[in-house]
Amino acid sequence: MRGSFRRVDYPRKKGSLGIMAFRKITPPLTDEVVEGLRAGDKVLITGTLYAARDQAHKRMSELLERGEPLPFDIEGQIVYYVGPTPPREGMVIGSAGPTTSSRMDEFTPALLDAGLKATIGKGARSDEVKEALERFRAVYFVSVGGAGALLSKRIKKAEVVAYPELGTEAIRRLEVEEFPVIVAYDMYGGDLFKEGVEKYRRV
Amino acid sequence: MREVSVDRIREEVKRLCIEGAYILEEDVQSALKSAFEREVSPMGREVLTQIIKNYEIALDGVLPMCQDTGIAVVFVEVGRDVRLDGSLEDAINQGVREGYGEGYLRKSVCHPLTRQNTGDNTPAVIHTRITEGDRVKIKVALKGAGSENKSSLKMLNPTAGVEAIKEFVTDTVREAGGSVCPPIVVGVGIGGDFEKSAILSKEAILRPIGRPHQDETIAGLEEELLEEVNKLGIGPMGFGGTVTALAVHIEVYPCHIASLPVSVNIQCHADRHKEVVI
Ligand code: SF4
Numbered sequence: 001m002r003g004s005f006r007r008v009d010y011p012r013k014k015g016s017l018g019i020m021a022f023r024k025i026t027p028p029l030t031d032e033v034v035e036g037l038r039a040g041d042k043v044l045i046t047g048t049l050y051a052a053r054d055q056a057h058k059r060m061s062e063l064l065e066r067g068e069p070l071p072f073d074i075e076g077q078i079v080y081y082v083g084p085t086p087p088r089e090g091m092v093i094g095s096a097g098p099t100t101s102s103r104m105d106e107f108t109p110a111l112l113d114a115g116l117k118a119t120i121g122k123g124a125r126s127d128e129v130k131e132a133l134e135r136f137r138a139v140y141f142v143s144v145g146g147a148g149a150l151l152s153k154r155i156k157k158a159e160v161v162a163y164p165e166l167g168t169e170a171i172r173r174l175e176v177e178e179f180p181v182i183v184a185y186d187m188y189g190g191d192l193f194k195e196g197v198e199k200y201r202r203v
Numbered sequence: 204m205r206e207v208s209v210d211r212i213r214e215e216v217k218r219l220c221i222e223g224a225y226i227l228e229e230d231v232q233s234a235l236k237s238a239f240e241r242e243v244s245p246m247g248r249e250v251l252t253q254i255i256k257n258y259e260i261a262l263d264g265v266l267p268m269c270q271d272t273g274i275a276v277v278f279v280e281v282g283r284d285v286r287l288d289g290s291l292e293d294a295i296n297q298g299v300r301e302g303y304g305e306g307y308l309r310k311s312v313c314h315p316l317t318r319q320n321t322g323d324n325t326p327a328v329i330h331t332r333i334t335e336g337d338r339v340k341i342k343v344a345l346k347g348a349g350s351e352n353k354s355s356l357k358m359l360n361p362t363a364g365v366e367a368i369k370e371f372v373t374d375t376v377r378e379a380g381g382s383v384c385p386p387i388v389v390g391v392g393i394g395g396d397f398e399k400s401a402i403l404s405k406e407a408i409l410r411p412i413g414r415p416h417q418d419e420t421i422a423g424l425e426e427e428l429l430e431e432v433n434k435l436g437i438g439p440m441g442f443g444g445t446v447t448a449l450a451v452h453i454e455v456y457p458c459h460i461a462s463l464p465v466s467v468n469i470q471c472h473a474d475r476h477k478e479v480v481i
Pocket of ligand 1: 097098099145146147269270271272346347348349350382383384471472473
């Protein structure tokens, strides 16, 4: 079924994603990098991301509670909330856009305490998470929800590192190139959702 | 009597599931394109650019537009002059099973308590109706959880009136914010009873964008609500902007004199709906 579908014409811009300038970062993230990020910044990540969502978070938080090591070295790392579609033959991963972050809220402060520096998902998060970002000098990124095909193309390698029995929810190490995200919350309490909506609200 | 083989139904359901995940309907493509032209916020335009590029990549049939390929919701109308040669529900579920398998779609259906995945995205949510004639009409929606989770139902006071309905709709959209992947389509079911209003709201999102309700008063209410929802300023992905919703669709049904059920079903921009008439 390749290439056989009708398209609605759309004015294309030159350049990879079109419109605005992106900053580039590579994990593991240091305090200095995080200090330089502000809500509303557009960022391209190149390097390693760890994919983990609901059930993997539950298991990791149980490990932390028992004082046991996590399945990967979390220091300075970025966790991406994603549950991809199965890859076709010869592809590293299927469609891979973000899932709703708030479901991971209860587990996030403990992971930040353990050294995690950033998370990627979609939607607003709890006050506890925001406070933890300030306390542990970390950021929350959003990638465009429902853009799973576009984001998949920026993932060059994927490998299950823990909990293969969880299927799409297993923890995966992803190698990404110029993976586009936007800073939603910075470590200074900046909140793109609040600031953006304030600006355009007419009620 | 017209014979319709359930095997044909299985085949069509399978096709609709696969095409649903890869091919965004033209009504939604156009709506997103015009949203891009209307959106004032630069961040909103950035998000819409990525959304449009994304569905164009999906059109190649290799990567589904969204990794949440949903639970399959199937509305089927069977004409009373149709004779089926087997089980309708089995055929639909088999179509879903094959579509999600062969289409490389994510299997996202599990037991509600044990959370054990069924492994093949079945069962589908099936709504069947017997109609006049000798046709079978099948509508399939692939419904992701991100937007479905922020849907809401309220039993309003019968004297509350239109203002209360509007308030409930805008409250639900505000509450949903950016996690439902705006720009969204808002389906509103007004009347009936508890479950009827919810089904109406789901049917409402299945109506193509750009086709207002046939009743002028209701079409007017759709327009008013769309304006009010867009005044919330949520914008694409919740980053602020002028386009929060692409459309508001309302379906109504008479209800008990003592009640006014209202349901709001939220559909994200990955608005995957397909239909076929056999
Ligand atoms: S809300 Fe829709 S577009 Fe967003 S991740 Fe879920 S299914 Fe995809």
